[in-house]
Amino acid sequence: MLEIPKEKLLWIYETMVKIREHEERVAELFAQGKIPGFVHLYIGEEAVATGVMAHLRKEDFITSTHRGHGHFIAKGGNIKASMAELFGKATGICKGKGGSMHIADLDVGELGANGIVGGGIPHAVGAALGIKLNGLDNVAVAFFGDGASNQQNFHEAINLAAIWKLPVVFVCENNLYQISLPYSKQQAIKSVAERAVAYGIPGVSVDGQDVFAVYEVAKEAIERARNGEGPTIIEAKTYRYRGHFEGDPQIYRSKEEIEWWKNNKDPITIFEKTVLEKGLLTKEELDAVREKVKKEIEEAIKFAEESPWPKPEELLEDVFSTPTKGVLVWQW
Amino acid sequence: MAVVREITFAQALNEALDYEMSKDPKVVVMGEDVGQYGGIFGVTKGLLEKYGEERVKDTPIAESGFIGTGVGAAASGLLRPVVELMFIDFLGVAYDQIYNQAAKIRYMFGGKAKIPIVIRTVSGAGASAAAQHSQSLHALFVHVPGLKVVYPSTPYDAKGLLISSIEDDDPVVFIEHKMLYGVKGPVPEEPYSIPLGEADIKKEGKDVTVVATALMVYRALEVAEKLEEEGISVEVIDPRSLVPLDEETILNSIKKTGRLVIVDEAYPRCSFATDIAALAVSKAFDSLKAPVKLVTAPSTPVPFSPALEKEWVPSTEKIETAIREVL
Numbered sequence: 001m002l003e004i005p006k007e008k009l010l011w012i013y014e015t016m017v018k019i020r021e022h023e024e025r026v027a028e029l030f031a032q033g034k035i036p037g038f039v040h041l042y043i044g045e046e047a048v049a050t051g052v053m054a055h056l057r058k059e060d061f062i063t064s065t066h067r068g069h070g071h072f073i074a075k076g077g078n079i080k081a082s083m084a085e086l087f088g089k090a091t092g093i094c095k096g097k098g099g100s101m102h103i104a105d106l107d108v109g110e111l112g113a114n115g116i117v118g119g120g121i122p123h124a125v126g127a128a129l130g131i132k133l134n135g136l137d138n139v140a141v142a143f144f145g146d147g148a149s150n151q152q153n154f155h156e157a158i159n160l161a162a163i164w165k166l167p168v169v170f171v172c173e174n175n176l177y178q179i180s181l182p183y184s185k186q187q188a189i190k191s192v193a194e195r196a197v198a199y200g201i202p203g204v205s206v207d208g209q210d211v212f213a214v215y216e217v218a219k220e221a222i223e224r225a226r227n228g229e230g231p232t233i234i235e236a237k238t239y240r241y242r243g244h245f246e247g248d249p250q251i252y253r254s255k256e257e258i259e260w261w262k263n264n265k266d267p268i269t270i271f272e273k274t275v276l277e278k279g280l281l282t283k284e285e286l287d288a289v290r291e292k293v294k295k296e297i298e299e300a301i302k303f304a305e306e307s308p309w310p311k312p313e314e315l316l317e318d319v320f321s322t323p324t325k326g327v328l329v330w331q332w
Numbered sequence: 333m334a335v336v337r338e339i340t341f342a343q344a345l346n347e348a349l350d351y352e353m354s355k356d357p358k359v360v361v362m363g364e365d366v367g368q369y370g371g372i373f374g375v376t377k378g379l380l381e382k383y384g385e386e387r388v389k390d391t392p393i394a395e396s397g398f399i400g401t402g403v404g405a406a407a408s409g410l411l412r413p414v415v416e417l418m419f420i421d422f423l424g425v426a427y428d429q430i431y432n433q434a435a436k437i438r439y440m441f442g443g444k445a446k447i448p449i450v451i452r453t454v455s456g457a458g459a460s461a462a463a464q465h466s467q468s469l470h471a472l473f474v475h476v477p478g479l480k481v482v483y484p485s486t487p488y489d490a491k492g493l494l495i496s497s498i499e500d501d502d503p504v505v506f507i508e509h510k511m512l513y514g515v516k517g518p519v520p521e522e523p524y525s526i527p528l529g530e531a532d533i534k535k536e537g538k539d540v541t542v543v544a545t546a547l548m549v550y551r552a553l554e555v556a557e558k559l560e561e562e563g564i565s566v567e568v569i570d571p572r573s574l575v576p577l578d579e580e581t582i583l584n585s586i587k588k589t590g591r592l593v594i595v596d597e598a599y600p601r602c603s604f605a606t607d608i609a610a611l612a613v614s615k616a617f618d619s620l621k622a623p624v625k626l627v628t629a630p631s632t633p634v635p636f637s638p639a640l641e642k643e644w645v646p647s648t649e650k651i652e653t654a655i656r657e658v659l
């Protein structure tokens with residue numbers, strides 16, 4: 001295991017716990033009818049976003065997916081504003097016009113979650129091209145699922161990044177399902193990382209439930225990218241505990257399977273066990289983090305609940321960056 | 333007369349698929365989560381169990397790939413695929429296979445190929461699904477020569493029109509409004525077909541013609557019923573298939589009432605609504621006693637917040653105002 005500074009260990013723990021707590025509360029709020037639309041939760045996959053983001057700076061870019069709350073949180077996005085967004089409130093990070101599937105925060109390099117599977121992968125490549133042409137040493141990371149790795153965008157974008165040697169890392173979160181279709185029925189290869197061969201770039205597969213393992217492979221891939229050595233594909237084998245979306249009856253997998261993952265491969269439990277056994281952090285330190293996180297999430301929920309709805313006239317705003325009077329047609 | 337049972341719009345579509353699959357082994361169903369899951373709106377439920385993995389195919393998320401496969405299978409004469417594009421909003425990643433391939437092969441082959449493919453897809457706002465899962469993009473299909481476009485409103489129409497679409501030898505884009513899946517209505521158990529290109533007069537009237545599509549048919553009917561109490565008689569026409577279009581029924585109605593309101597959930601510019609307006613002024617101008625009125629969504633992406641989305645979708649209030657303005 002790599003030496004990880006204590007400060008970083010605490011950040012890793014806080015981030016994973018924050019994602020878990022956030023998503024569990026969102027599940028409850030959705031069930032109560034407070035959050036409208038589709039909600040895809042990240043519970044179970046916390047170690048992937050966290051292990052990767054541990055190496056990113058604020059100026060580095062990520063692109064995310066319909067399951068994007070975890071990426072957003074790990075990248076340092078404003079949780080009050082994202083919670084308000086989930087509620088559809090005027091104070092939301094997208095002014096109530098994006099919602100759960102479109103959580104984005106350009107202030108922290110979050111280029112956007114995406115409602116189109118695979119849609120964001122080329123955006124990360126575009127950001128990386130910008131980085132390269134401007135002579136910067138930043139990187140871009142594209143997050144996507146195993147399902148998305150069958151999309152034309154995956155293949156086209158990775159190929160471009162490979163031939164142009166762009167500073168981008170492709171992180172596949174293989175949570176074993178594409179809604180209902182298991183990984184084994186999506187592709188004939190054992191690991192999405194094997195596809196790297198087709199583009200002449202490195203591909204590595206890692207246990208996505210072990211944040212230390214993710215941390216290690218991400219470190220190497222991001223360093224390669226920063227050093228101008230081009231893209232890498234990382235496949236993190238992970239698992240989502242909840243349905244594809246909230247309300248999913250999950251007829252395609254068994255309760256036993258889900259329980260097995262929770263009992264044997266929970267990323268937060270694995271982390272806690274490791275740091276306590278090795279004496280890297282104390283029980284008191286972990287408890288303090290949990291308490292702090294709970295408070296932060298509750299504050300965000302309170303903010304969202306108390307925020308006003310957008311006004312009807314906001315409907316016509318934000319379509320263009322210049323004034324649009326007379327151009328937007330409502331009624332003849 | 334026997335009482336006809338009531339089933340949902342989704343069940344009516346399921347019966348049409350089941351009937352066509354049982355009748356013709358060439359009919360196959362393909363798409364994301366159409367197998368074990370039964371389609372995310374439940375339309376393909378039970379088909380996998382009945383017809384097996386060979387004919388009910390779960391696909392990877394590769395719309396261009398699997399719609400293209402369907403086009404090739406249809407062109408080969410070996411299959412009659414019914415392919416599901418999960419949301420109409422995903423059209424962009426597969427559009428080439430639809431408008432350049434499916435729609436044009438027959439023409440480019442000098443009429444020698446038949447392309448019996450049905451592309452089923454889901455349209456419409458009202459579920460807080462935001463700008464990439466709520467659009468009504470039927471005009472993008474109507475615009476392209478070579479495609480037939482069907483957009484039903486009732487469970488009865490859905491079953492009869494889907495049967496006709498699958499039996500049609502041309503590519504048909506069959507659009508289902510997501511807020512209609514749970515709507516119940518009388519549907520005969522036995523199979524029947526409704527010809528493409530026949531509009532339905534959902535309510536007869538003599539003062540004003542309202543042409544409405546899908547979910548908007550219900551809103552128009554609600555307003556018509558309300559105005560009836562004031563002695564205003566509204567005729568509500570559902571075109572049901574946008575291509576081919578039953579111009580005759582629409583024009584005859586305009587000639588009778590002299591007034592026209594068009595209600596469609598899509599963006600207004602270059603839309604189905606402007607298309608019907610153009611039809612009216614170019615072919616029934618002399619009968620018009622008032623300007624044609626359009627009730628549509630605004631030219632903005634569909635917002636997520638329920639507070640905004642409610643404003644976005646044409647409301648009964650807006651429909652009522654438009655009708656009063658032409659009277």
Ligand SMILES: Cc1ncc(C[n+]2csc(CCOP(=O)(O)OP(=O)(O)O)c2C)c(N)n1
Pocket residue numbers: 066067115116117118144145146147148149173175177178179244364393395418422425
């Ligand atoms: C182009 C496109 N096709 C289909 C969908 C519907 N859809 C949303 S998520 C999803 C499954 C994605 O699976 P995966 O990429 O493995 O990500 P996961 O949900 O497992 O995180 C599907 C089919 C979509 N949003 N966009």
